[in-house]
Amino acid sequence: xxxxxxxxxxxxxxxxxxxxxxxxxxxxxxxxxxxxxxxxxxxxxxxxxxxxxxxxxxxxxxxxxxxxxxxxxxxxxxxxxxxxxxxxxxxxxxxxxxxxxxxxxxxxxxxxxxxxxxxxxxxxxxxxxxxxxxxxxxxxxxxxxxxxxxxxxxxxxxxxxxxxxxxxxxxxxxxxxxxxxxxxxxxxxxxxxxxxxxxxxxxxxxxxxxxxxxxxxxxxxxxxxxxxxxxxxxxxxxxxxxxxxxxxxxxxxxxxxxxxxxxxxxxxxxxxxxxxxxxxxxxxxxxxxxxxxxxxxxxxxxxxxxxxxxxxxxxxxxxxxxxxxxxxxxxxxxxxxxxxxxxxxxxxxxxxxxxxxxxx
Amino acid sequence: xxxxxxxxxxxxxxxxxxxxxxxxxxxxxxxxxxxxxxxxxxxxxxxxxxxxxxxxxxxxxxxxxxxxxxxxxxxxxxxxxxxxxxxxxxxxxxxxxxxxxxxxxxxxxxxxxxxxxxxxxxxxxxxxxxxxxxxxxxxxxxxxxxxxxxxxxxxxxxxxxxxxxxxxxxxxxxxxxxxxxxxxxxxxxxxxxxxxxxxxxxxxxxxxxxxxxxxxxxxxxxxxxxxxxxxxxxxxxxxxxxxxxxxxxxxxxxxxxxxxxxxxxxxxxxxxxxxxxxxxxxxxxxxxxxxxxxxxxxxxxxxxxxxxxxxxxxxxxxxxxxxxxxxxxxxxxxxxxxxxxxxxxxxxxxxxxxxxxxxx
Numbered sequence: 208x209x210x211x212x213x214x215x216x217x218x219x220x221x222x223x224x225x226x227x228x229x230x231x232x233x234x235x236x237x238x239x240x241x242x243x244x245x246x247x248x249x250x251x252x253x254x255x256x257x258x259x260x261x262x263x264x265x266x267x268x269x270x271x272x273x274x275x276x277x278x279x280x281x282x283x284x285x286x287x288x289x290x291x292x293x294x295x296x297x298x299x300x301x302x303x304x305x306x307x308x309x310x311x312x313x314x315x316x317x318x319x320x321x322x323x324x325x326x327x328x329x330x331x332x333x334x335x336x337x338x339x340x341x342x343x344x345x346x347x348x349x350x351x352x353x354x355x356x357x358x359x360x361x362x363x364x365x366x367x368x369x370x371x372x373x374x375x376x377x378x379x380x381x382x383x384x385x386x387x388x389x390x391x392x393x394x395x396x397x398x399x400x401x402x403x404x405x406x407x408x409x410x411x412x413x414x415x416x417x418x419x420x421x422x423x424x425x426x427x428x429x430x431x432x433x434x435x436x437x438x439x440x441x442x443x444x445x446x447x448x449x450x451x452x453x454x455x456x457x458x459x460x461x462x463x464x465x466x467x468x469x470x471x472x473x474x475x476x477x478x479x480x481x482x483x484x485x486x487x488x489x490x491x492x493x494x495x496x497x498x499x500x501x502x503x504x505x506x507x508x509x510x511x512x513x514x515x516x517x518x519x520x521x522x523x524x525x526x527x528x529x530x531x532x533x534x535x536x537x538x539x540x541x542x543x544x545x546x547x548x549x550x551x552x553x554x555x556x557x558x559x560x561x562x563x564x565x566x567x
Numbered sequence: 568x569x570x571x572x573x574x575x576x577x578x579x580x581x582x583x584x585x586x587x588x589x590x591x592x593x594x595x596x597x598x599x600x601x602x603x604x605x606x607x608x609x610x611x612x613x614x615x616x617x618x619x620x621x622x623x624x625x626x627x628x629x630x631x632x633x634x635x636x637x638x639x640x641x642x643x644x645x646x647x648x649x650x651x652x653x654x655x656x657x658x659x660x661x662x663x664x665x666x667x668x669x670x671x672x673x674x675x676x677x678x679x680x681x682x683x684x685x686x687x688x689x690x691x692x693x694x695x696x697x698x699x700x701x702x703x704x705x706x707x708x709x710x711x712x713x714x715x716x717x718x719x720x721x722x723x724x725x726x727x728x729x730x731x732x733x734x735x736x737x738x739x740x741x742x743x744x745x746x747x748x749x750x751x752x753x754x755x756x757x758x759x760x761x762x763x764x765x766x767x768x769x770x771x772x773x774x775x776x777x778x779x780x781x782x783x784x785x786x787x788x789x790x791x792x793x794x795x796x797x798x799x800x801x802x803x804x805x806x807x808x809x810x811x812x813x814x815x816x817x818x819x820x821x822x823x824x825x826x827x828x829x830x831x832x833x834x835x836x837x838x839x840x841x842x843x844x845x846x847x848x849x850x851x852x853x854x855x856x857x858x859x860x861x862x863x864x865x866x867x868x869x870x871x872x873x874x875x876x877x878x879x880x881x882x883x884x885x886x887x888x889x890x891x892x893x894x895x896x897x898x899x900x901x902x903x904x905x906x907x908x909x910x911x912x913x914x915x916x917x918x919x920x921x922x923x924x925x926x927x
Contacts, residue, residue, distance in 0.1 A: 291853045293653030293684030323651030326684040328854060351820070368874030368883045380812045390815065392808040411695060417777075424877045442801025448752040448886040451871075452740045455750065459863050460711070466867045493651045494820055503819050505825045510810075514728030517784045523728045526808040559658055 214325075219540030219549050221564055221567035226264060229552070229564040236559045237274045239281050239303075241564040249303045250340055255542045257530040259393070261402045264564075265548055266336070268555055269473075270303070276477040279303060279333055285310050288330075293322040296461060297329045301479045304335030308484055312344040312352070315488035317350050319350060323493030328485045330374040333361045333486060334472060336377035336406055337403040339393035339530070345488050346383050346550035349497055353487040354379040354561065357458040359480060362401055369422055372466050377452035383491070385501035387508045392528030396450040398436040404433050458483035461465065579909050580901030585605070586624060587612040589924040591910070596919045597634045599641050599663075604777055607665045609639070610700055611905075618892040619697035621762045623907055624924075626696070628915055629833075630663070636837040639663060639693055645670050649691075653682040656821060657689045661839045664695030669846055672704040672712070675848035679710060683853030686822035689920055691911040692842045694832060696721045698739035699753035705848050706743050709857055713847040714739040719840060720831040721757045722761055722798050726807040729782055732826050735760065735798065736813035743851070743863035747868045751887030756810040757798040765791050818843035 221229075230248035235241055255263030273279050283302030287295050295314055299307035311327040318325030335341065338354045345352030356372025365372060374396035374491040382390040399418040407414050410429035419427040419436045427436040440446025458465030463483025470480045512523050538541065544552070551563060556563040581589075583715050591610035595601055613632045615623030629769040643662025655674055659667035666707050671687040675775035678685035695701065698714045705712030720733025725732060759778040768790035779787040779796045779889040787796040800806025818825030823843025830840045872883050897903065902914070909925060916923040 260719035271583075273745050281750070286854075292681065293679075293685065294849075294853055296854050300644055319653075321652065322656035324684065324686040324779060325653065326849065341822055348866035351816070359605045360779075364870040364885045365874050365885075367877055367880035368871070369877060370870075370874035372871055372874060378809075380816075382812070382815050390811065392598075392804070392812050393807045394808060398802055398805075399827065422877065441759055441805050442754070444884075444886075445754045448754060449738075450740070451750065452752050453887065455742050455864065456711070456740075459867060460849070460851060460860065461896075462855055462859075465795075465863075466870050489686065489816075489820070491820060493820055494649055494656050499822075503822075504815065507815070507819060510730075510826050511725040511728070511732055514730035514732060517727055517729060517782065519783075524804075525725075526804075526811065567725050 216546040217563055218543035221544055222251055222541045223256055223538065223562065225567055226255060229266060229556075229561070229567055230267060232561045233271065233537060233555065233559055236561060237271055237281075239274070242522055243303070243306055244280075245309050246309060247303050250305045250309070250336055252542070253340060254336045255544075256534045256537050257337075257339070258533040259339065259530070261400070262337040262493045264544070264552065266334070268551065271555075273472070278475075278477045278479065280291070283307075293318060293325050295309060295327045297323075297327060297328050297332075299332035301331050301333065304333035304484070307332040308335045308341045308486065309344070311486050312341050312488070315486050316348050316350060317335050318346060319488035319490045320348075324487070326485065326487045328457070328483065330461040330463040330481060330483055332380065332463070332482045332484055333480055334482060338377040339381065339391050341486055342379040342381040343389075343391060343485075346381050346389050348488075349383055349491065351489040351491060352379075352381040354484070355453045355457040355487070356484040357419060357454050357465055357469060357482060358395075358462060359469070359482060360473055361469050363397065363447070363450060365375070365386055365451075366440070366444040371437070373447070374456065374469060375452045375453060376447070376450045378453060382504060383501060384504040384508060385498070387505045388531040389529065390504065390508065390525055393526075393530075396446045396453065397440055398446075401438065401439065404430050404438075410431065433445065437480060457485045461485065514548070573849040576906040578639065578903035578905050579925060580903045581904055583612055583616055583898065583926065584641040585927055586615060586902055589916075589921070589927055590624060590627060592921045593919055594633065594634075596921060597641075597765040598629055599634070603641075603663065603666055606669060607663050610665045610669070610696055610900070613700060614696045615904075616894050616897050617697075617699070618893040619699065622696040623762070624904070624912065626694070628911065631915075633766050638835075638837045638839065641668075645669075647674070650904065653678060653684055654686045657687060657692075659689050661691050661693065664693035664842060665702060665820070666845070667692040668695045668701045668846065669704070671844070671846050671849070672701050675846050676705060676708050676710060679848035679850045680708075685845070685851050686845065686847045688817070688845045690821040690822070690841060690843055690845065691839065691844050692844055693840055694842060695844060697753060698737040699741065700740035701844075701846055702741040702753070703749075703751060705818065706749050708848075709743055709852065711743065711849040711851060712739075713740040713849070714844070715813045715817040717823060717825055717829060717842060718815050719753075719829070719842060719873070720833055721756065723800060723807070724797055725811075726800070726804040731797070733807070733810045733814060734829060736810045736817065738809070738813060741839070742864060743861060744868060745858070747865045748891040749887060750864065750868065750885055753890075756806045756813065757800055758806075761798065764790050764798075766882050768793065778871035799812045817845045821845065
């Protein structure tokens with residue numbers, strides 16, 4: 208599962224509860240209220256559980272650094288600043304994005320139960336981990352969830368341009384099924400995520416054409432030259448348009464950062480990011496019979512899986528299959544933590560004077 | 568402007584009013600109520616005006632054929648079958664899609680004015696022309712419009728598969744600006760639309776790699792072999808996921824056709840298509856000050872346009888620029904109708920015994 212394993216020692220397995228406990232304890236050492244620390248820790252551990260490992264415990268050190276630098280408000284007054292029957296705008300007061308978006312999702316569910324559909328936007332939020340976490344929150348309520356966010360660093364110029372004005376603004380959607388696992392899409396609007404480029408560089412491999420271009424618009428395939436070029440949006444100008452529209456809906460509409468106002472949270476750890484996100488809850492029961500809807504999703508998913516396959520394709524997958532299977536497996540076997548990440552976490556535990564993850 | 572012009576005679580220009588009159592008259596000859604004919608004709612002429620010429624008057628003969636074959640209900644009882652504060656489900660009663668979606672858009676605007684956001688789905692609708700037409704309807708009301716639809720023929724297998732189970736399900740978004748033109752995105756979830764493949768074949772040109780693949784998954788570049796392969800979704804499996812999610816939202820959620828139930832309306836002219844579409848209206852005034860929102864959109868758009876450019880790029884474009892400029896120009900110069908299409912329309916006028924478009 209873990210690509211790092213091929214180069215070095217195999218990953219270490221820790222169970223969900225231990226990972227959550229470790230993360231919560233780490234946040235408490237920098238002054239996060241324990242109840243909030245538990246919420247953030249559970250969401251970060253869930254990210255690792257489902258294989259969104261670029262958005263789980265790997266971010267812990269970065270979050271702690273930002274908190275220490277005063278870049279995040281540990282005692283935010285998260286509050287609704289605009290509200291109608293089918294919408295709300297939440298001011299996150301620069302709190303942890305996980306807290307803001309969990310609140311947004313809960314409010315969207317509550318409103319959608321009455322109005323049928325509800326859209327909740329957030330301003331003055333922060334990085335909240337993988338998009339799918341929040342879209343998935345609707346599933347337990349038999350609702351459809353959609354999520355849009357402005358990324359926390361600009362990696363894309365407008366199509367044909369050279370100025371980095373857009374982020375890889377992600378889209379997530381979660382649709383409940385009956386007997387089949389839910390359909391869960393979680394995608395950045397670029398062909399490859401920046402993390403995949405870094406992974407290629409670490410392994411000394413070249414990138415395929417289509418991931419990045421240089422400043423002349425020519426294919427860039429050497430990941431060590433990544434800083435000289437740009438990620439390519441999916442479908443060229445189409446992905447540029449999608450990234451822009453997602454940013455307008457999740458950022459501009461909410462009075463949150465977009466374009467030039469986006470702060471690169473890798474470089475700047477102390478300024479408030481004013482991250483914008485939006486979540487939509489749709490109640491299929493408002494549209495008709497819920498059981499009928501779910502069995503229609505089941506039928507569609509089964510028809511897709513049963514499709515004749517191209518040579519050398521072992522199975523037709525539906526969005527969410529991989530994360531669903533991985534979460535189920537890691538719930539039993541424990542969550543795989545790469546050996547190198549575990550070493551980093553060991554040092555972090557020592558600095559924070561908390562029990563290390565590997566033995567806690 | 569018109570690519571056909573390079574091979575043959577230049578296009579013929581007709582003004583918007585004359586085109587609309589011609590289309591309306593044509594529909595009246597097959598029994599469409601005059602008021603409905605005027606509505607459909609205005610939307611089709613608007614499609615041509617903005618350069619969505621694959622969805623304008625070029626579809627007239629196909630629509631008439633379907634109407635004559637009993638495939639469309641000329642006297643539909645378009646009615647709301649499910650309703651909450653922020654949503655409605657409309658049963659189009661197999662009427663023209665243009666009538667159904669205009670009604671859906673009007674209802675969404677009305678509801679969003681109160682609820683802040685509204686989502687209106689349609690079942691038993693039909694092909695309604697370009698997605699952007701309906702998203703754009705929100706602009707006059709200072710609202711954001713989103714539109715999703717299930718396409719009327721399956722051109723895509725699931726990723727890695729061979730069975731055509733998905734259409735190029737389009738997405739449109741329209742966002743009002745202040746002094747700048749609105750941002751209007753209208754995109755299929757495939758790299759190239761099928762019409763572009765046909766155009767390449769007609770010109771005897773090869774397609775670039777990335778448009779289509781064959782049944783082995785290898786690049787297919789000869790457009791004459793198009794029937795042996797498939798359109799590629801944008802971003803590979805990402806576009807497959809997007810096409811699926813759009814289909815679930817616009818089709819399955821509305822009890823409309825999706826997957827195996829989609830009728831290829833090029834092949835089958837008499838069966839009801841049960842086309843599903845969805846439209847969302849978002850009132851920025853519910854989120855905060857409208858003027859502030861519009862000026863933030865202006866600023867973002869101007870920052871994008873002012874970006875440093877790659878060599879040989881003449882201008883940075885924002886989604887909607889081309890259609891906006893073309894509509895403005897064609898409102899003055901008239902709408903360009905390709906000479907070959909005009910000949911087809913001449914023959915159609917003769918058959919229907921109505922004044923031909925070129926001299927009406």
